[in-house]
Amino acid sequence: DMAQCKLMEDEQETLDSNVDNTSLIKKSGLKQYWENITKFIDAPYVKYLYNLYSHVIFLMLFSYVILCDFFPLYEFQSDKCLLGTEENLYQEIKNSNESLRYSLHPRSRPSTTELILTLWMFTLFCEEIRQMMSMELKTVNGKILGYFSIFWNKLDILSVILFFLALFLRYIQSSDCFCGARIILAIDLSIWFIRTLDMFSAIKRLGPKLVMIGEMVHDLKFFMLMLTVFIFAFGIPAYSLIYGVEEFSWHLPRSILNIAYWQIFGELEILDEIEKNYAISGYIVFLLLISYMTVGNVLLINLLIAMFSNTFNRLQVDIDCIWKFQHYSLVCYHLTRPCLPPPFIFISHIWRGTLYFFSHYVQSKWFKLRYIKYKNKEKFSIVIDIRLIRNIEAIEDALGNEVYYFVSKIDRKQSDHQMDFDEEKISSPQEIVLNKIKILEYQQDDMFEYLECLMNGIRKIGGDDIEMPKRSRRDSELFCMLIELCLIIIEFYSIEEF
Template sequence: NVDYKKSGIKQYIENVSIFLHAPYVKYLYNLYSHVIFLLLFSYVLLCDYFPLYEYQSNYGPSMTELILILWVFTLLCEEIRQIRAKKIHSMYGKLQSYFTILWNKLDTFAIILFFITCILRFLPISGCFNIARTILAIDLSIWYIRTLDIFSAVKRLGPKLVMIGEMVHDLTFFMLMLTVFVLAFGVPTYSLLNDVQNFSWHMPRRIINLAYWQIVEDIEKNYELNGYVMFFLLIVYITVASVLLINLLIAMFSNTFDRLHMNTDCIWKFQQY
């Protein structure tokens, strides 16, 4: 009876171990831990991230911030483990193989940004905290985008990520064409609306802002020569940007979707491999 109980307990432990090491269970661990990580990161950034130089005599980093730093450090250790686990002899080959994956590049970039904020965070300079908080906000957005990789295991969502990636390539060419037309309209119109000005790095932003938001208001009441020139530029710009380019982008997206939709099952299985 004693041997039977021992064998039963041993079998139970083995079954639990098999269950915990099952791919689906590991996937759930990864998903839930990432969600908790994002919630913790968001809470720290929104509610528990204060400048240390103002309270340096009495306070240090909050407990949640320390937990977040420790958590990101464990993620760094995991990335190092993945590099060392590559079955390639040279370290250069391991790094090259590691960085061929987009998500690994994103992980590395996010971790580097986080530790840059940690360094800036502890510098006793008021401007450094504002820079650190800005970088930390960008870093959080990267970690949210990183969630998309987890969805690749879902059959309905995985192929959609490939479609999004292909559409981003289409969008890149579209943005290049749109930038040409925005500048072709914005720069001449800005020069006609304003006198000669000293150069400022804020000027490109004002030009783009004019091309997007302040077009009609500044032109509709101007009946002088420059007003008619701006009116003509506006007609051409709206026709090309709002009609031609938008429909071109829709056609490119539709073509990409149709091309990949036929092979969704194959794409999903390849992602699992």
């Protein structure tokens, strides 16, 4: 009730002050409407949605070009892609020769969708350059290092470079270059799909999972290192015993991996090779397969699952904090981005370049003010008035006790959980001995009290003739010497065990 009364008083005061200042702060309807539109477009959430929709359309366009609208600009010498010597392995394009001829049918010029995709990619490249140059570092070398310290920026630059490399190979009149360009575009498209994962950080349930995936990838690196050792330890001996000596070829490692790697996932095709082989080589391959499947399927796979579970449990504790950091980083990222999404982002780049040129080289005052205002939009600013400040203070006064009680309750639960965890942990032998010494200290105090009561009773019965022993040291000093002696004994036994 007091908070509501205070809010009503503050509202009345602000209304009175607003009536006096209406003539000073009143704006025209058109100008206010334009400012509201610009604030809406410059909001990080709106920029995020525009960029999300733009990225989805970009992936659809890229997929359409690589599947249905990517043709050579010259006559092919054959009906096969990447035709080489007889030693190479070929894979026919599926279905029939008609689809093969259609996919390699030459065109006089690139398609419209391919040109739009090229323009779109160029705008993305310009945006990456803008992000690199707008980093808050003084030297160019520092900006480049700071830009490449972010994983997603590395993916962006890699995907853009791969696209323009494929575009360069595409215009070379060679069948191998065209097929190489198509392969590079296929890899590039997969990278752009993986790039979509960064946009999931805005979702509270999916954002922390990206951090978990990144940590699990680090675990997977060490696992793959160990798995590679076992794959070659089984694959090379088994292949040599089954197929004997062969002429060297660069396709030999792939054949060995086909035998060893897919066994982990249940593809036991090697059993068909050794099923009726009862020679000594067949038995050796059989024993190698048993050992490999036992170590690979039982030991290594369960080790990987345990590593993933440990990483998940470790990060699950701080999942809320992780998402808040992700959300803050995402807001900062989209706050600095231009308001228009690709491919219309080049309009923002042209406007920014115009402002920079006329403000720094022409020294125009109007352009300089506009450039400063444009730069300030990329920074956080607190927009608040006196009325809102008073409302916030009133709400804090009204709800402060409840918030404090809620926070203290959460802290108490966390401390109780930590105490339960501490009770469950295993103590060392030194800690066990020290705990027993503390218990003896409490028992010694109780024993001294009982002895004192007993001596007082004996003195009442026998009179003052009973002599009391005179202690040369205080009890506390004797007990400290006892503790020191126990610690020396513990250290002595620890050294002997070592």
